[in-house]
Amino acid sequence: MVFTESKRYYVERRIAERMAATSIDSFPAYFAFLRSEIRDEVEHIINAFTVNETYFYREDHQLECLTKDLLRERIQEKRPGDAIRIWSAPCSTGEEPYSIAIWLLENWSEVDNFNIEIVGSDIDTRVLGAASAGIFGKRALMRLPPDLVARYFEQLDDERWLILDDLRQSVQFSRVNLVETRQTRPQGQFDVIFCRNVLIYFDDESRRVAAENLYDNLLPGGFICLGHTESMSRISPLFEVCRYSDAIVYRRPREMNP
Amino acid sequence: MPLVRRGSSETAAPTLEASTVTAALASGSIDERWTAARAAAELPNGLSLLSDALSREADPRVREAIFTSITRTRTPESAAALLPYLHSDDASLRAGALDALRAMPEATAPHLPGLLTNKDADVRVLACELVRNQPVGEANRLLRPILTTESQANVCGAAVEVLAEVGGTDLLPFLAECAGRFPDDPFLGFAIQVASDRIGSQASNRG
Amino acid sequence: MTPSGKKNVLVIDDASLVRAYYRQALEKAGYRVDEAMNGLEGLEKLLMQPFDVVIVDVNMPQMDGMTFLSTLRSKDLPLAGIPALVTSTEAGEQDVAAARRAGANYYVVKPISQEALANYIDLLTGVTR
Numbered sequence: 001m002v003f004t005e006s007k008r009y010y011v012e013r014r015i016a017e018r019m020a021a022t023s024i025d026s027f028p029a030y031f032a033f034l035r036s037e038i039r040d041e042v043e044h045i046i047n048a049f050t051v052n053e054t055y056f057y058r059e060d061h062q063l064e065c066l067t068k069d070l071l072r073e074r075i076q077e078k079r080p081g082d083a084i085r086i087w088s089a090p091c092s093t094g095e096e097p098y099s100i101a102i103w104l105l106e107n108w109s110e111v112d113n114f115n116i117e118i119v120g121s122d123i124d125t126r127v128l129g130a131a132s133a134g135i136f137g138k139r140a141l142m143r144l145p146p147d148l149v150a151r152y153f154e155q156l157d158d159e160r161w162l163i164l165d166d167l168r169q170s171v172q173f174s175r176v177n178l179v180e181t182r183q184t185r186p187q188g189q190f191d192v193i194f195c196r197n198v199l200i201y202f203d204d205e206s207r208r209v210a211a212e213n214l215y216d217n218l219l220p221g222g223f224i225c226l227g228h229t230e231s232m233s234r235i236s237p238l239f240e241v242c243r244y245s246d247a248i249v250y251r252r253p254r255e256m257n258p
Numbered sequence: 259m260p261l262v263r264r265g266s267s268e269t270a271a272p273t274l275e276a277s278t279v280t281a282a283l284a285s286g287s288i289d290e291r292w293t294a295a296r297a298a299a300e301l302p303n304g305l306s307l308l309s310d311a312l313s314r315e316a317d318p319r320v321r322e323a324i325f326t327s328i329t330r331t332r333t334p335e336s337a338a339a340l341l342p343y344l345h346s347d348d349a350s351l352r353a354g355a356l357d358a359l360r361a362m363p364e365a366t367a368p369h370l371p372g373l374l375t376n377k378d379a380d381v382r383v384l385a386c387e388l389v390r391n392q393p394v395g396e397a398n399r400l401l402r403p404i405l406t407t408e409s410q411a412n413v414c415g416a417a418v419e420v421l422a423e424v425g426g427t428d429l430l431p432f433l434a435e436c437a438g439r440f441p442d443d444p445f446l447g448f449a450i451q452v453a454s455d456r457i458g459s460q461a462s463n464r465g
Numbered sequence: 466m467t468p469s470g471k472k473n474v475l476v477i478d479d480a481s482l483v484r485a486y487y488r489q490a491l492e493k494a495g496y497r498v499d500e501a502m503n504g505l506e507g508l509e510k511l512l513m514q515p516f517d518v519v520i521v522d523v524n525m526p527q528m529d530g531m532t533f534l535s536t537l538r539s540k541d542l543p544l545a546g547i548p549a550l551v552t553s554t555e556a557g558e559q560d561v562a563a564a565r566r567a568g569a570n571y572y573v574v575k576p577i578s579q580e581a582l583a584n585y586i587d588l589l590t591g592v593t594r
Binding site for chain 2: 083101104105111112113114115116117118166167169170171172181203204205208209212236237238
Binding site for chain 2: 479480481482483485486489523524525526527528529530531532554555559563575576577578579
């Protein structure tokens with residue numbers, strides 16, 4: 001990564017955010033903290049600066065939150081066999097929706113009791129094509145333990161792994177522009193939406209429309225997860241904030257009973 | 259395998275007609291009013307429907323959708339429809355109107371000179387904030403008279419807040435002049451000092 | 466309170482210079498200060514760490530001070546009762562009354578001197594000097 005003078009403000013802000021998040025007041029103290037290589041903090045810094053990179057199990061603390069807290073809440077009013085719908089938007093080249101699938105199969109004790117629908121959507125048809133094809137390189141797999149890679153991927157050659165057909169077939173991919181209600185509404189309503197690192201790039205008007213679309217795409221009481229450095233406080237007042245041990249997420253308010 | 263894939267949904271978003279939207283806005287449930295408000299942005303007479311609905315709507319979520327739809331219509335008339343709400347006694351209506359105006363800077367621009375000289379000082383404070391999203395040169399031009407002639411320190415404070423971000427070095431003497439006009443205001447002197455330092459140091463970084 | 470014994474103040478105001486001004490006053494008086502730009506961010510910060518007092522301005526984007534306060538007071542959490550100083554440029558009786566209804570402990574009209582601010586916060590956090 002190359003940082004020019006114009007990026008200085010960006011760098012300062014990211015470091016200030018990490019210092020605030022770790023409650024460390026002085027930069028020398030923060031730098032010492034980083035150097036002592038607390039693994040999570042190094043990942044946070046990397047995530048903060050590489051917002052556009054995608055790989056499997058990125059921000060896995062949100063996946064922890066998904067199974068430990070969010071789905072536990074969602075199934076309280078569901079019966080066995082009911083659908084659970086999860087949206088990854090934007091899904092880019094598929095790492096996120098496939099990660100969700102693998103994570104659920106590996107970590108959720110209730111996974112066999114429900115019909116889990118994972119939908120991946122993006123505005124860019126090229127990345128959707130790649131996502132459907134399901135071929136990934138070393139970098140995308142770098143955070144997966146070798147036994148998971150062996151279990152869910154077939155190695156094609158030195159550089160490429162193909163995700164298992166069962167998983168490829170189990171994710172629905174669709175082209176969607178989050179600002180276009182005509183494209184978002186047909187996706188239906190979800191229990192959980194992952195909408196990471198895209199809303200910040202919209203202008204004010206588009207951001208409002210997208211937030212309203214996402215609200216409509218959530219079931220009452222459904223959750224939406226943003227990127228690690230994002231906050232709904234700069235985006236929209238429609239959602240409630242919920243703090244869990246692994247993540248801050250947002251929620252469409254539950255229906256009030258008449 | 260508990261993971262299932264369904265085919266794409268066949269149901270497209272319903273296109274609402276003007277009469278349906280009007281009726282829903284007037285007497286529908288919260289969800290119906292919400293959907294109607296969102297749809298109204300696309301109707302030819304949408305602005306008047308939305309403006310009318312806003313005057314009667316109490317639910318915060320529906321208000322938010324109305325404000326967004328008004329923003330989407332994006333004409334100077336759209337901005338004009340929101341201006342009265344800057345005077346509202348209801349803080350959330352003031353904030354909602356301000357956020358909507360902030361999101362349509364071009365439509366708001368023709369109204370700024372009037373807002374900055376409004377007889378209500380609280381409106382002038384909000385107007386300074388709206389200048390922030392204007393092109394930098396225009397923002398400087400609009401706020402300079404505040405520094406030299408505005409009688410209320412709070413309004414000057416609001417102008418200085420914006421200038422700390424977008425002010426040019428040619429405004430430094432006017433900032434100093436403004437500080438001199440309110441020697442007893444505890445906050446303004448501090449604000450002008452910080453803003454002047456920031457403007458000065460940005461200039462030397464660029465130089 | 467932090468392990469150092471300092472009390473924590475959350476300043477919620479959309480003007481960065483106002484936040485800087487309060488920060489200077491309160492840090493000098495021995496408080497630890499954190500900032501938020503609007504009511505939504507304020508609610509988030511209150512969920513993340515403990516605070517002893519909150520200063521909130523009325524006019525802010527996304528969520529104004531009154532909505533913030535009434536939302537906060539309606540929550541079933543310990544922080545719902547946190548002492549709150551509301552600031553505003555408006556001095557009308559109805560504005561003060563609205564703030565009281567929303568759950569304010571004090572209402573202060575801007576501009577406020579740094580000394581007065583520190584005094585109010587001392588009062589609200591039970592600090593005697």
